[in-house]
Amino acid sequence: MTATTFTLQRATTADGRLRVELGGRLTLTEGAQLWRQLQLALRERPAEIDLAGVTRLDGGSAALLASLVARQRSGGDGVEIVGASKEAGRLLRLYDCARGGDCAREAPTTPGLLREVGAITHDLFSSARAILAFVGDLAAGLAAALRRPRSVHLTEFGRLLERTGADGVPIVLLINFLVGGILALQGAIQLHRFGGDQFLASLVGLSIVRELGPLMTAILVTGRSGAAFASELGTMTVNEEIDALRMLGQDPQRFLVFPRVLALTIAVPLLTVLGNLIGVFGGLTIAWWYLRQPTTVYLQELTRALDLADVGTGLLKSVSYAVAIGLIACQRGLATRGGAEGVGRSTTSAVVVALFMLVVIDAMWTWVFSALGW
Amino acid sequence: MARVLEVRDLAVGYGDEVVLDEIAFDVDRGQVFAILGGSGSGKSTLLRTLIGLQPPLSGRVHFTGIGPPALALTPPRFGVLFQSSALFGSWTLLQNVLLPLQKWTTLPADAAFAVAMGRLRLVGLDRYAHHLPSEVSGGMRKRAGIARALALDPPILFFDEPSAGLDPVTAAELDELIRALSRDLVVTIVLVTHELPSILQVADQCIMVDRAAGGIIARGAPRELADRNVDARVQAFFRRQPLPRTS
Numbered sequence: 001m002t003a004t005t006f007t008l009q010r011a012t013t014a015d016g017r018l019r020v021e022l023g024g025r026l027t028l029t030e031g032a033q034l035w036r037q038l039q040l041a042l043r044e045r046p047a048e049i050d051l052a053g054v055t056r057l058d059g060g061s062a063a064l065l066a067s068l069v070a071r072q073r074s075g076g077d078g079v080e081i082v083g084a085s086k087e088a089g090r091l092l093r094l095y096d097c098a099r100g101g102d103c104a105r106e107a108p109t110t111p112g113l114l115r116e117v118g119a120i121t122h123d124l125f126s127s128a129r130a131i132l133a134f135v136g137d138l139a140a141g142l143a144a145a146l147r148r149p150r151s152v153h154l155t156e157f158g159r160l161l162e163r164t165g166a167d168g169v170p171i172v173l174l175i176n177f178l179v180g181g182i183l184a185l186q187g188a189i190q191l192h193r194f195g196g197d198q199f200l201a202s203l204v205g206l207s208i209v210r211e212l213g214p215l216m217t218a219i220l221v222t223g224r225s226g227a228a229f230a231s232e233l234g235t236m237t238v239n240e241e242i243d244a245l246r247m248l249g250q251d252p253q254r255f256l257v258f259p260r261v262l263a264l265t266i267a268v269p270l271l272t273v274l275g276n277l278i279g280v281f282g283g284l285t286i287a288w289w290y291l292r293q294p295t296t297v298y299l300q301e302l303t304r305a306l307d308l309a310d311v312g313t314g315l316l317k318s319v320s321y322a323v324a325i326g327l328i329a330c331q332r333g334l335a336t337r338g339g340a341e342g343v344g345r346s347t348t349s350a351v352v353v354a355l356f357m358l359v360v361i362d363a364m365w366t367w368v369f370s371a372l373g374w
Numbered sequence: 375m376a377r378v379l380e381v382r383d384l385a386v387g388y389g390d391e392v393v394l395d396e397i398a399f400d401v402d403r404g405q406v407f408a409i410l411g412g413s414g415s416g417k418s419t420l421l422r423t424l425i426g427l428q429p430p431l432s433g434r435v436h437f438t439g440i441g442p443p444a445l446a447l448t449p450p451r452f453g454v455l456f457q458s459s460a461l462f463g464s465w466t467l468l469q470n471v472l473l474p475l476q477k478w479t480t481l482p483a484d485a486a487f488a489v490a491m492g493r494l495r496l497v498g499l500d501r502y503a504h505h506l507p508s509e510v511s512g513g514m515r516k517r518a519g520i521a522r523a524l525a526l527d528p529p530i531l532f533f534d535e536p537s538a539g540l541d542p543v544t545a546a547e548l549d550e551l552i553r554a555l556s557r558d559l560v561v562t563i564v565l566v567t568h569e570l571p572s573i574l575q576v577a578d579q580c581i582m583v584d585r586a587a588g589g590i591i592a593r594g595a596p597r598e599l600a601d602r603n604v605d606a607r608v609q610a611f612f613r614r615q616p617l618p619r620t621s
């Protein structure tokens with residue numbers, strides 16, 4: 001045990017009971033030792049704690065002392081503090097547990113694993129319900145907004161479009177180019193074995209335009225704009241800015257949600273078109289470099305394989321992705337509770353829920369399109 | 375009386391912009407020292423420079439007995455109440471007070487809890503220990519900020535506008551708390567304020583700063599300044615009158 005600047009000794013009182021004598025400097029620096037030694041000593045049920053030898057007592061040690069004494073008393077063992085100097089007495093009175101409730105209570109413990117899992121499951125269901133209710137509200141709001149289009153706040157719209165669309169162009173181009181290239185390389189290796197080189201363009205073209213272009217672009221937009229919207233609206237909620245907006249007679253949905261969803265509905269299909277083009281170009285690069293295929297052959301095959309329905313279904317998907325991302329991100333943001341941590345939680349939740357929904361929507365469309373024969 | 379803080383030739387500001395210049399004053403142990411001035415006069419800037427959050431443009435801030443204001447590596451020797459309270463919004467009041475104790479002491483969990491509850495009891499908030507800052511009033515947030523500042527028993531406390539924006543009764547209670555802290559905990563308190571009742575109630579010594587003058591325009595005991603200082607700006611401040619427009 002390390003030497004401490006305080007001392008704790010046991011003595012007997014006049015009527016033969018135990019007296020704990022503290023001396024020296026009682027400070028928070030040695031609070032842990034003081035706490036342990038005093039706890040041990042108190043198990044022997046002393047009648048009094050003598051502070052006559054104490055040269056210095058700081059607030060923290062006074063709080064420790066007061067808390068231990070209160071615990072002892074609530075356990076039915078009376079213990080008196082004696083010999084305190086005038087200053088020490090004042091401090092002890094300040095921290096005296098008789099002035100408040102919670103003194104003798106134990107520190108709260110952290111919840112167990114099972115409880116956490118339960119809480120998370122419960123959260124998931126309640127967030128699904130909240131998003132549905134939000135969509136209902138929004139539909140009602142949309143009807144009202146269509147009747148009075150000018151009630152929608154569009155001054156930010158240009159900036160939003162720039163942030164969600166234009167600023168996202170480089171990363172969308174890069175990722176889609178790489179995805180097109182990787183897809184083409186994987187395909188080319190297989191097709192070459194069977195002498196099917198000329199089908200590479202249709203493989204890449206169809207996969208990109210119908211499926212991967214819209215999906216990859218939407219995933220990128222989720223990470224960029226979805227997260228941004230959720231944290232932005234979340235911070236506004238935490239700072240009471242949303243309440244302020246309501247009090248200023250602005251409906252947060254028309255003011256914040258509509259412009260964002262609208263910006264995404266315009267930006268995401270446009271980004272998808274760019275993504276499709278560069279993805280197909282990524283395939284072309286591989287065809288030319290790996291299969292030594294003339295560019296004209298690739299392009300001819302591409303125009304033969306793709307028709308308008310392929311492009312159209314892809315864009316239809318991307319519009320529905322955009323709406324889903326926008327709604328989920330805004331709802332999660334507006335549902336933020338607590339402080340900075342709450343903002344983090346709703347941002348995570350927005351991204352996770354949106355990614356999940358993208359896959360669900362994709363599956364739904366694929367089913368619908370195949371039923372319709374598109 | 376032992377000196378705790380010496381400020382000499384201090385200039386504070388942002389980059390090229392000097393907000394206050396030629397600041398010099400001393401604070402003695404156990405004193406409640408007030409820095410007065412109107413809104414935007416540079417009080418917070420001066421305070422942030424004193425506690426080392428902002429570098430001085432020139433001059434020096436010297437703490438005697440408690441070493442230079444190094445941040446991060448050693449336990450903080452100042453308790454600070456920020457103007458906005460600056461409680462961590464996702465944490466309960468108790469968790470806010472526990473943070474410095476967990477970081478800088480070796481107390482076991484139940485002992486740290488006891489100390490933190492003690493601090494909250496001291497400011498009358500033990501019943502709200504498990505509330506989030508957003509669930510209590512502004513005055514309670516200020517008091518919780520004080521409890522957090524007190525957590526490690528620092529020898530000096532810095533308070534930025536502790537009673538600003540509170541109702542007179544709550545403000546008076548806060549002033550009383552500050553007096554009690556100074557009297558019973560024997561700490562030195564440097565506080566920034568523009569609240570008149572606070573100053574007269576609480577402060578032993580004060581300086582008054584002014585943005586237009588770019589420095590200190592008066593110093594002394596607050597009662598003396600109120601009753602005897604002849605400077606028009608000082609009198610306007612203490613009488614709550616607008617300054618006559620000159621330009």
Ligand SMILES: Nc1ncnc2c1ncn2[C@@H]1O[C@H](COP(=O)(O)OP(=O)(O)O)[C@@H](O)[C@H]1O
Pocket residue numbers: 388393411412413414415416417418419420
């Ligand atoms: N971060 C900053 N950068 C530049 N100037 C600032 C900054 N913060 C405050 N100021 C300026 O410094 C002056 C003093 O501000 P402040 O110290 O907050 O005043 P007070 O606390 O007395 O109301 C103001 O004129 C303000 O414009």
Ligand SMILES: [Mg+2]
Pocket residue numbers: 417418419457534535
């Ligand atoms: Mg200020």
